[in-house]
Amino acid sequence: MSSTLVVIPTYNELRTLPSAIERTLQAVPTTRILVVDDNSPDGTGRLADEIAARDDRVSVMHRSEKNGLGAAYIAGFRWAEDHDVDFIIEMDADGSHQPEELPLMITQLERGADLSIGARWIPGGKTRNWPLYRRLISRGGTLYARILLRSKLHDITSGFRGFRVATLRQIDFDSVASQGYCFQIEMAWLIEKTGGDVREFPITFVERVEGASKMSSAIVAEALLKVTSWGLADRFGSSRGAMEYSRRPGVGGISSK
Numbered sequence: 001m002s003s004t005l006v007v008i009p010t011y012n013e014l015r016t017l018p019s020a021i022e023r024t025l026q027a028v029p030t031t032r033i034l035v036v037d038d039n040s041p042d043g044t045g046r047l048a049d050e051i052a053a054r055d056d057r058v059s060v061m062h063r064s065e066k067n068g069l070g071a072a073y074i075a076g077f078r079w080a081e082d083h084d085v086d087f088i089i090e091m092d093a094d095g096s097h098q099p100e101e102l103p104l105m106i107t108q109l110e111r112g113a114d115l116s117i118g119a120r121w122i123p124g125g126k127t128r129n130w131p132l133y134r135r136l137i138s139r140g141g142t143l144y145a146r147i148l149l150r151s152k153l154h155d156i157t158s159g160f161r162g163f164r165v166a167t168l169r170q171i172d173f174d175s176v177a178s179q180g181y182c183f184q185i186e187m188a189w190l191i192e193k194t195g196g197d198v199r200e201f202p203i204t205f206v207e208r209v210e211g212a213s214k215m216s217s218a219i220v221a222e223a224l225l226k227v228t229s230w231g232l233a234d235r236f237g238s239s240r241g242a243m244e245y246s247r248r249p250g251v252g253g254i255s256s257k
């Protein structure tokens with residue numbers, strides 16, 4: 001049977017993390033969970049340690065400071081390299097992503113997907129209580145990536161997704177440039193561009209009821225600038241800022257330098 005790791009990045013998610021973990025383990029009892037906490041001032045890291053002490057399916061990585069979603073996930077991917085994992089799943093701690101939808105994602109991975117994305121903007125996909133400005137940013141981001149990067153995906157910014165570890169192993173993590181939610185675009189595009197099997201399935205995304213989003217204008221600006229520079233470099237052949245596909249040293253793979 002395939003082994004799965006759900007990576008949950010946290011920054012001030014004290015109220016939402018316990019339910020995210022409980023629902024995940026109910027939906028997929030065989031999975032492992034790694035919480036990657038960036039020294040949350042509200043004590044999320046300590047709470048995660050308490051949960052991990054009671055359940056050996058749960059592990060916690062403590063990082064010293066808030067360093068962005070992308071860096072937290074990369075740290076989780078590196079952790080998985082030393083553990084026996086076939087699929088790595090990204091999931092928010094705040095209840096936006098429904099763990100009950102994980103079996104569908106895992107089925108897509110088991111059937112050969114390199115990347116399985118839970119998508120809001122395809123038939124059957126929904127958002128609940130998500131403010132209009134967030135829907136516009138999300139749909140606009142996907143449209144921009146479709147135009148600039150010639151992506152065929154319908155929800156390239158979605159943070160609910162699963163990777164085949166063998167595919168992730170081919171990516172040079174040192175070259176992944178994004179800090180914020182642009183990380184989602186970068187990873188999906190790298191895999192799509194290099195001919196990976198990327199599939200989407202419909203999800204219901206629910207606006208959090210506790211805590212606060214970490215979305216900021218800097219995160220939006222990063223995505224705009226990076227997607228623009230990758231898109232232009234891809235079209236006009238400049239190597240600067242472009243995604244070039246080189247092998248990960250000694251392994252073979254994909255780099256986004």
Ligand SMILES: Nc1nc2c(ncn2[C@@H]2O[C@H](COP(=O)(O)OP(=O)(O)O[C@H]3O[C@H](CO)[C@@H](O)[C@H](O)[C@@H]3O)[C@@H](O)[C@H]2O)c(=O)[nH]1
Nearest residue numbers: 009010011038067068069072092093157159181213214215
């Ligand atoms: N460790 C760590 N975790 C972080 C950081 N920033 C955010 N997180 C965690 O990452 C998850 C998502 O962060 P939110 O700030 O709640 O995201 P959102 O606004 O709901 O955005 C969602 O939609 C975006 C657009 O589709 C997605 O790109 C994003 O991944 C997420 O699903 C939460 O568990 C949050 O605690 C960070 O710097 N460090």
